[in-house]
Amino acid sequence: xxxxxxxxxxxxxxxxxxxxxTYFSPVYWQVSSWVPxxxxxxxxxxxxLSMNIEAFKQIKKKTKELxxxxxxxxxxxxxxxxALAHLFFSSKPEIAAGLILAGxxxxxxxxxxxxxxxGGNASLVVVASLLDVVISPVVxxxxxxxLSSEQISLSFSDLLTSFFLIVVLPMGLGLWIxxxxxxxxxxTGSVTKLGTSLALLVIVHTIIGSGKEAITSExxxxxxxxxxxxxxxxxxxxxxxLIAKGLKMEEQDxxxxxxxxxxxxxxxxxxxxxxxxxxxxVIAPIFNMIFNLSIGAMIANRFxxxxxxxxxxKWIET
Numbered sequence: 001x002x003x004x005x006x007x008x009x010x011x012x013x014x015x016x017x018x019x020x021x022t023y024f025s026p027v028y029w030q031v032s033s034w035v036p037x038x039x040x041x042x043x044x045x046x047x048x049l050s051m052n053i054e055a056f057k058q059i060k061k062k063t064k065e066l067x068x069x070x071x072x073x074x075x076x077x078x079x080x081x082x083a084l085a086h087l088f089f090s091s092k093p094e095i096a097a098g099l100i101l102a103g104x105x106x107x108x109x110x111x112x113x114x115x116x117x118x119g120g121n122a123s124l125v126v127v128a129s130l131l132d133v134v135i136s137p138v139v140x141x142x143x144x145x146x147l148s149s150e151q152i153s154l155s156f157s158d159l160l161t162s163f164f165l166i167v168v169l170p171m172g173l174g175l176w177i178x179x180x181x182x183x184x185x186x187x188t189g190s191v192t193k194l195g196t197s198l199a200l201l202v203i204v205h206t207i208i209g210s211g212k213e214a215i216t217s218e219x220x221x222x223x224x225x226x227x228x229x230x231x232x233x234x235x236x237x238x239x240x241x242l243i244a245k246g247l248k249m250e251e252q253d254x255x256x257x258x259x260x261x262x263x264x265x266x267x268x269x270x271x272x273x274x275x276x277x278x279x280x281x282v283i284a285p286i287f288n289m290i291f292n293l294s295i296g297a298m299i300a301n302r303f304x305x306x307x308x309x310x311x312x313x314k315w316i317e318t
Contacts, residue, residue, distance in 0.1 A: 007197045012294035018201050019208050019286060028209030029202075036206055036271045037162075039199040041170040043267070046196060047109045048174020059127045065253045069128050072243060072261045074135055077103050077236040082143055084228045093147045095218065095225065098281030100147075102269045102288040103232055104140040106132030106167065109196070111263040114296045118303035120255030128260050137163055162272060200267055204286060207270050211279030218280060229287040233295055237262030255303060263292045 007014065022028050059066060081103025085096035107129045116122040137159035208215070215222075240261035244254035266289040273281035 007194065009297075011197050011200070012290055012297065014197075014201060015204050015286075015293065016290050018204050019290075022205045022208040023212060023215060025209075028212075029206055030209065031206050033275060036203045036274070037166050039203050040267050040271055041166050043109065043196045043199045044167055045170035045174045047112075048171035049178050050174075059123055062121070062124055062253065065121075065124060065249055065256075066128060066131075068244065068247060068249070069124065069240070069253075069257045069260050070131050070135075072236075072240050072257060073107070073128070073132065074139055076239055076243075077232075077261055077264070078139060078143055080235050081232055082146070084232055086146060088224055088228050089221075092218075092221065092280070094278050094280035095221065095284060097144055097147055097277045098269070098273045099225075099228060099232065099284040099288075100143050101140065101273050101277070101281065102229065102266050102285040103236075103264060104136055104143050105265045105269045105272070106136050107260050108263045108265040108267075108292065110293055110296055111259040114263070114300040115256050115259045117300040118255045118259070119252060119307045120259065120303070121250075121252045122256070124253060124256040125260045128256075133163060133167055158276060159272070162275070166268065166271070200289075203267055203270065204289075207274050207282050208286070210274070211282050214279030215283060218283065222283070225284055226287050229284055230291050232288060233262055233291045237295070237299070258299070259296060263296050264288065266292065 078100075081100050085099045089096035089099065107125065111129065112122050112125045115125045137156055140159055141156050237258050241254050241258040244257040245251075249257070266285040269285035270282050270289070273285055
């Protein structure tokens with residue numbers, strides 16, 4: 001159990017460590033392109049297996065909040081991603097495409113986890129993430145229209161097929177099994193945490209290993225990619241929270257907005273970039289993954305401490 005907790009809590013650091021170690025190692029695991037997709041499909045299957053089905057019933061009372069959060073995700077996050085891509089990487093279309101892709105994929109499983117840890121409305125994130133799966137294949141090709149490169153071949157049909165095989169099918173299977181065996185998720189929690197973390201690390205290892213030469217050719221650009229992806233994560237998070245508060249949304253819903261809008265499934269973005277764009281397109285999603293996991297964890301822990309202090313204060317007052 002301690003090993004599982006260590007790997008889960010140190011995942012952002014471990015992703016960075018695996019990325020660096022793989023890049024400098026003369027040996028790495030060479031796999032077919034379908035292997036990372038299969039691994040991510042397994043991650044999403046376990047997410048469906050552990051998802052709170054009651055969320056779908058509870059969300060009827062939060063229609064306005066759902067629309068606001070979804071709207072922010074597909075306007076704010078996408079606009080920031082496109083602006084950063086054209087501002088910093090207009091002469092490097094593959095990197096620009098990877099950066100845009102990192103902001104136009106559905107929200108990450110971590111968004112639900114961090115929202116729960118922060119005392120936010122996790123049910124809102126669950127339902128919003130399912131809407132993401134429908135919207136993303138439409139928005140992503142449109143977001144790429146300003147880029148000119150023969151190496152970028154993203155189409156609605158390609159994305160729809162990939163989303164079905166990597167996201168929809170595994171999640172649907174997980175939800176179906178959970179419905180048949182309702183108590184199964186209570187026994188698979190530890191396995192899910194460990195399996196998800198290890199699968200993400202293997203995905204990063206295989207993708208970085210395959211893209212070593214391309215990454216080496218762009219080493220001078222790495223600091224700029226790091227800056228751009230940091231802004232790509234933090235600006236939508238902060239803006240979504242402030243906008244939600246400005247719209248008088250409840251605190252738990254505002255926290256849900258923060259994580260749902262700011263944290264994208266960049267493991268999926270990395271796989272799609274590797275498949276449709278090339279090795280250079282993978283760099284931005286990997287950096288985004290490191291930032292969104294680490295910053296998301298810090299914010300979730302901060303909110304969790306605030307909740308604990310408030311509970312302690314109320315207990316003292318009573």
